[in-house]
Amino acid sequence: MFPEARQLACANRRFLVRAVRYCAEQGIDQFLDIGTGIPTFPNVDEVARQVHPHARTVGVDNDPVVLTHDRALAECHDGIRIIDGDLRRPRDILADPKLHEILDLSRPVAVSLVAVLHFVTDAEDPAGIVAAFREAMTPGSFLVLSAATSTDSDPEAVARIEQIYAKANVPVVFRPAEQIESWFAGFELVVPGLVEVSQWPRPAGAPTNVRILGGVGHLPETANG
Numbered sequence: 177m178f179p180e181a182r183q184l185a186c187a188n189r190r191f192l193v194r195a196v197r198y199c200a201e202q203g204i205d206q207f208l209d210i211g212t213g214i215p216t217f218p219n220v221d222e223v224a225r226q227v228h229p230h231a232r233t234v235g236v237d238n239d240p241v242v243l244t245h246d247r248a249l250a251e252c253h254d255g256i257r258i259i260d261g262d263l264r265r266p267r268d269i270l271a272d273p274k275l276h277e278i279l280d281l282s283r284p285v286a287v288s289l290v291a292v293l294h295f296v297t298d299a300e301d302p303a304g305i306v307a308a309f310r311e312a313m314t315p316g317s318f319l320v321l322s323a324a325t326s327t328d329s330d331p332e333a334v335a336r337i338e339q340i341y342a343k344a345n346v347p348v349v350f351r352p353a354e355q356i357e358s359w360f361a362g363f364e365l366v367v368p369g370l371v372e373v374s375q376w377p378r379p380a381g382a383p384t385n386v387r388i389l390g391g392v393g394h395l396p397e398t399a400n401g
Contacts, residue, residue: 322390363393
C-alpha cells in the first residue's frame with residue numbers, strides 16, 4: 177500500500193546516524209536513545225564509539241522482542257544499558273536507576289526521539305514529553321528528533337498509512353511542520369534547521385511523497401537558568 181516505505185525508513189535511519197555522529201563530533205559522549213528499536217547496523221552506540229571509544233548509551237523501548245535483542249547486544253558492552261520504558265512517561269525513564277548507572281545528566285547528553293513522536297497522540301502531549309527531557313538536560317546538550325509531517329506530503333499516501341495504522345495498537349499522527357518545529361522550544365536548531373530527513377545536514381537522497389522532518393537542537397549555555 178505504500179511502496180516508498182523502505183526508502184523512507186532508510187532515509188530516517190541514515191539521518192539518525194548522521195545526527196549522532198554530528199553530536200559526537202561536538203564532544204558529546206553520552207546518549208539517550210528513546211525508541212531504540214531492534215539493533216540495526218550501525219546503532220547509536222556504534223556510531224558514538226567511532227568518535228569516542230568510551231561513549232555510553234542508554235536505549236529505551238517497551239517492545240518485548242526489541243528488548244530481547246537489545247539486551248543481548250548490551251551484554252557485550254559495558255557502556256550500554258537497556259531500559260524497559262514508555263516515552264509517554266518520560267519522568268519514569270529519567271528516574272530509572274539503570275540510566276544513572278552510566279549517564280551523568282549533570283554533563284551534556286544527546287537525547288534522540290527519532291520517528292517515535294508520530295505514534296503519540298495530541299492527548300498524550302508530545303510537546304510535554306520533549307519538555308520533560310529538555311528540563312533534565314544540562315546546557316550544551318543536544319536533541320535529535322524526527323517525525324512524520326502532513327506538510328507537503330501526498331494526502332492520498334498519508335490517508336493510506338493512517339488506514340493501516342488504524343488497525344495497529346497505536347495510531348500514526350501526521351502533524352504540520354510548524355507543530356514539529358515547536359517541540360524544539362528552548363533549543364537552537366542546528367543549520368539547516370528542520371528539514372526532510374534525507375536533506376540533513378545536506379542532500380543525501382531523493383525526497384519522498386510522504387515526508388519525515390528531522391532536526392538537531394542545541395541547548396544553549398543560557399538554558400535552564
